[in-house]
Amino acid sequence: MSNTITKTDFNFTGQTHVYKGKVRDVYSLENDLLVMVASDRLSAFDVVMPKGIPYKGQILNQIATQMMRDTEDLVPNWLIATPDPNVSIGHKCVPFxxxxxxxxxxxxxxxxxxxxxxxxxxxxxxxxxxxxxxxxxxxxxxxxxxxxxxxxxxxxxxxxxxxxxxxxxxxxxxxxxxxxxxxxxxxxxxxxxxxxxxxxxxxxxxxxxxxIVLIDEIxxxxxxxxxxxxxxxxxxxxxxxxxxxxxxxxRQWLISHGFQGKEGQVLPEMSDDYIETVSKRYQELYEQITGLAFAIPIAIGTETQNIHSRIQNNVENWLKANH
Missing domain, CATH: 3.30.470.20 (ATP-grasp fold, B domain)
Structure with a gap:
């Protein structure tokens, strides 16, 4: 599964701090800006699985972006732009x-x-x-x-x-x-x-x-x-x-394999075939929830490094054009 992004180590222009969450990594920049990178990590029962799910980060980010746009007339939110399928840029906030x-x-x-x-x-x-x-x-x-x-x-x-x-x-x-x-x-x-x-x-x-604004995902x-x-x-x-x-x-698959995140329980191995089915399920979720066809970004290649380069370039280009 070389086409997944499970770790990030970006250094964006004006970067001041990095926070690594279970699924998202948040980069603080000058001017009260945040760059949120949705990784392909999978968390269940508050435990991050060892292997990533292809395209999961893109799917979560794109659903959240659409839903933020669909609700911004009701509730203000943190989002400014999505310069990359895996990235949202928004206002820095103090979370509740x-x-x-x-x-x-x-x-x-x-x-x-x-x-x-x-x-x-x-x-x-x-x-x-x-x-x-x-x-x-x-x-x-x-x-x-x-x-x-x-x-x-x-x-x-x-x-x-x-x-x-x-x-x-x-x-x-x-x-x-x-x-x-x-x-x-x-x-x-x-x-x-x-x-x-x-x-x-x-x-x-x-x-x-x-x-008070809506942050993270929706x-x-x-x-x-x-x-x-x-x-x-x-x-x-x-x-x-x-x-x-x-x-x-x-979660149900993990429970059936004796894992609920409790002490002493061993995380079951997810085969590449099972991970592929999870990726397909996430793509189905995307299409059902948004009503749009899922599109794999062009020219990713199969190597993680290419996804990192794409994200770095897209964020830097946005920062150059807007700040």
Whole structure:
């Protein structure tokens, strides 16, 4: 899989700092600019897999870019430009230390907690008598604290966020409002594509002038779960699993191989054939979510070095033309 980008080591003009995340690497530049490079790394259960997934970074970046454009009339965001398929450039922000998770359906983590007998998640009640993948009466917000140094994200209630001073009450009200507005718009966009937006997470930050903006990614298969709308109710009535578009298929593969990111568990080996199927699934996700045909960038070649050169050149050309 030589056509993947799993490590970056760029030195852009005016660069002041680098932050390496689980999937994205963020380069701080002068003039309060950020260059965010979406790598092909795959993270599940807060663990980064040893091998990258071809084109995954491009797919996530391009979905997020389109969704930022489709929601900027509702909520301001950090994005300025996407000079390369794997790159977004935007305003530097101070991120809030919480992820705003919103769930329209009892799926994933919420379903696992529910199955374990819990009826409260992040201080929010979940009704009795629900089946996995049932729709909640109203979407619920179940925040998580941001992972530090590779630790797992942790569920946290609104009350704890406020009492611990993680976010001020005034700002948190804005985060909740924006989260609901974005989820509603995402639900409408998904419906036009024959999809159901099941759950997602949003991250926010503050710009130098104090504006709260949407940052990072939005409505991608890494941050969101989608079901196919066609046949959803029939599958629920028959007690069958939902056909879904998300990273959940990777999580389920890992679970079936005895791995959930817990201490002492051994990460299973992903064969090249399996990685190829994951790449194809991500391409399918892209086309389904955006309604566009997936296009492999021209003249990448097969070597990682060529992708690095392309990114370096595209970012430098943008910086030259705009600063």
């Amino acid at each position: 230390k919480v992820e705003m998770v919103i769930r329209g359906y009892l799926s994933g983590h919420a379903a696992r907690e529910y199955k374990a007998g819990k009826r409260t998640l992040c201080g929010v009640s979940m009704p009795d008598g629900m089946k996995e993948n049932d729709k909640f009466p109203e979407p619920i917000i179940t925040p998580a604290t941001k992972a530090e140094m590779g630790d797992h994200d942790e569920d946290i209630s609104r009350e704890d966020i406020l009492s611990r001073g993680i976010v001020s009450e005034e700002d948190y009200q804005v985060l909740e409002k924006y989260t609901r507005q974005l989820f509603q718009r995402g639900t409408e966009i998904a419906a036009k594509r024959g999809l159901i937006l099941v759950d997602t997470k949003y991250e926010f930050g503050k710009t130098a002038d104090g504006t 409505h991608t298969p890494d941050s969101s779960r989608y079901f196919y709308a066609d046949g959803y109710q029939q599958r629920q009535d028959a007690g069958e699993p939902q056909k879904q578009l998300s990273k959940e298929f990777v």
